[in-house]
Amino acid sequence: MHDAAFGYGAEPILSALSLRLAPGSFHFLTGPSGAGKTTFLKLCYAELVATTGAVTIFGEDAARLDRDKIALTRQRIGVVHQDCEFLDHLPIRENIALPLTVAGRDSSAQDANLDELIAWVGLSARAQARPPELSGGERQRAALARAIIMDPDLILADEPTGNVDWEMSLRLLQLLCALNKMGKTVLIATHDMALIRAAKAQVQARVLRLAGGRVSAAGADL
Numbered sequence: 222m223h224d225a226a227f228g229y230g231a232e233p234i235l236s237a238l239s240l241r242l243a244p245g246s247f248h249f250l251t252g253p254s255g256a257g258k259t260t261f262l263k264l265c266y267a268e269l270v271a272t273t274g275a276v277t278i279f280g281e282d283a284a285r286l287d288r289d290k291i292a293l294t295r296q297r298i299g300v301v302h303q304d305c306e307f308l309d310h311l312p313i314r315e316n317i318a319l320p321l322t323v324a325g326r327d328s329s330a331q332d333a334n335l336d337e338l339i340a341w342v343g344l345s346a347r348a349q350a351r352p353p354e355l356s357g358g359e360r361q362r363a364a365l366a367r368a369i370i371m372d373p374d375l376i377l378a379d380e381p382t383g384n385v386d387w388e389m390s391l392r393l394l395q396l397l398c399a400l401n402k403m404g405k406t407v408l409i410a411t412h413d414m415a416l417i418r419a420a421k422a423q424v425q426a427r428v429l430r431l432a433g434g435r436v437s438a439a440g441a442d443l
């Protein structure tokens with residue numbers, strides 16, 4: 222991001238954003254409620270376009286991406302939304318496979334990979350359950366599996382541990398740390414300072430703080 226700003230109306234929510242998420246890095250994004258964390262993630266996903274300045278995603282100016290390029294770019298980004306929504310009439314296994322279908326890939330040809338991923342997030346026994354039958358922690362793990370089914374380079378997670386207990390938070394964190402160790406860039410928006418402390422024992426995590434529309438960090442990568 223280079224001197225990027227964004228506002229939903231005339232007032233900027235975010236301004237003077239100049240930072241780089243290096244490939245393979247692990248960042249937390251913190252800040253009070255309403256500071257703009259979700260908005261920041263949406264800029265990283267090209268769901269919103271900077272009002273001024275530039276947001277560059279995988280070397281491309283997000284403001285100049287056409288529809289096809291946006292779709293291709295998003296295939297390289299896995300998003301875990303704050304309120305992980307699913308299609309309630311489909312089993313969780315099919316929900317996790319949905320991005321493959323949307324991208325026109327033959328999900329049946331990737332059955333083994335899909336089952337391996339479902340096992341990796343610990344949901345094999347729940348694969349045929351419908352989303353409303355899952356616990357909060359199971360839903361979060363399903364949302365993570367769906368976010369990484371396309372093998373993205375960048376993972377954006379918005380309060381991924383917001384609705385789960387501490388044990389499940391640690392489990393989700395371990396999955397995200399493992400993905401980072403596989404080379405994926407990870408950005409997690411969270412209020413949870415204990416989670417950040419726990420991550421620092423596992424990966425080289427940097428913390429970005431959003432306040433007053435500006436981002437600051439202790440790390441050298443700003």
Ligand SMILES: Nc1ncnc2c1ncn2[C@@H]1O[C@H](COP(=O)(O)OP(=O)(O)OP(=O)(O)O)[C@@H](O)[C@H]1O
Pocket residue numbers: 229234252253254255256257258259260261
């Ligand atoms: N679609 C929208 N239209 C107008 N204003 C919005 C919209 N989405 C968010 N906002 C406003 O932008 C500001 C930042 O919202 P955002 O959701 O990015 O904050 P946040 O830091 O993620 O908050 P939280 O921690 O509560 O999830 C808030 O004042 C919010 O009301």
